[in-house]
Amino acid sequence: MSSVPAAENVLRLLTYLAAHRRPVAASAVARDLGLPRSSVYHLLAVASERGFVVHLPAERRYALGPAAFELSGGYASQQPLARLGRPLLAQLVDRLRESGHLAVLHGADVLYLVEERAPRRPSLVSDVGVRLPAHLTASGRAMLAALSPAQRRAAVPLPLVTRHGDPMSPARLHAMLATARRTGLAVEDGEVTPGLASMGVAVLDRAGWPAAALAITFRASDDAPRNEIASQLTATARELERRLFGS
Amino acid sequence: MSSVPAAENVLRLLTYLAAHRRPVAASAVARDLGLPRSSVYHLLAVASERGFVVHLPAERRYALGPAAFELSGGYASQQPLARLGRPLLAQLVDRLRESGHLAVLHGADVLYLVEERAPRRPSLVSDVGVRLPAHLTASGRAMLAALSPAQRRAAVPLPLVTRHGDPMSPARLHAMLATARRTGLAVEDGEVTPGLASMGVAVLDRAGWPAAALAITFRASDDAPRNEIASQLTATARELERRLFGS
DNA sequence: CGATAGTGTCTGATATCCCAGACAATGGAG
């Protein structure tokens, strides 16, 4: 425990609320975070005053407030990745008429920073600010492929499971990542959303570390223009690297 | 000051970082938040451990981290507005081929929750998680128009200024809001971004309070299909009301 | 290069925050 426990606990509270798809009861917070109930009320009170939490008295529950949401705007401004990546991704999506996103690796997951939806395409499961396990997504695989073996071991938790909780073979992931390393392209086909496939390309920094990945999501049909997508996606990732890191 | 000052201060820290477009030095945090320097380092340390802040040693500055960004995903999930509004806005944007957004009123500002960019349209100034003064935007005007006079007085700070810092007449805003009230439509023309205009319609709850506004941004030319935009926008706002609040 | 200002880390005494617990209010089930 840190030297500023109240500060740490309020951050744990926000993280907890963000992980829940529904507003949460104070007693659940106390139980799940292992904090005294009265302390939780204090934290909720101060977080409410500051706009990070809203109390829903009718439901006797708490949810994140506008100030929590607003951090995303600040993050996006401070992060060159999102700021420089967005217009490039927008152009790519306009050209290909398929939806795309920019994601970063965060622990064992990918975190989606930018999403560009193409016309007549559904909103993606990869909503901004949402996480998915890296090993299940094209973006995640592209980035994992670019890590050193030690980094990869640290990033990927065992045992591996699919999106539905079934076991997944490490050898299968290993083979996919080897292919991604060789071709520069990572793929995902129907594993996140049936009927949809994705291609991902890592955006590497000067040290070869995957700072991000760009991906395009398309219908998994036989006539999908995979070669076109692959070459445009790769060119866009290279351009983003150039803008971010110089070349 | 609250009964949990460390919790409050770490939230103030996050708010401060979110308000800065660039990473920030610890000494600036201490100075501007009026906190002891050593306390700031403690807060930054715990926020870093929890992923809410990242330290950029090369610049000797601090920025928001991925956990801060991730709160936006949680917020969007918990908020029916964003969840139910996004697909409706997506359809509207696909139909009109113009970009649109969904915003809420927060203090004197609008806060953008959802943005849908149309093909070949620029990324909007109204990036998600960003604020603009309500009185300058179509969404904000639509919502201000729907407030009671007392609520409006509380929401709109005087003196009014334009985006470039010039004075703006309260009588002019008053006239615009009266028109918006009469027609159900609020407009903004070149004031946020030269050459671009927006139309906004408020989404009212059962008590007639503006829970949100939908807006469409388009080129401010004489041949813009304003009537088409107006009727589609209004229909979408009514549908969102129906889905959120029943009718 | 040296001087200076700023950054980061650490310390410890004392003021204050945190926790356990009590009580009031509310909601739901039988």
Added chain:
DNA sequence: CTCCATTGTCTGGGATATCAGACACTATCG
């Protein structure tokens, strides 16, 4: 309706978090 569980609010003493300050390190400027 009563009973019980849950939610929300409040209290106060002792453990500990906080603040002022010291020191080491780093970057910049003349």
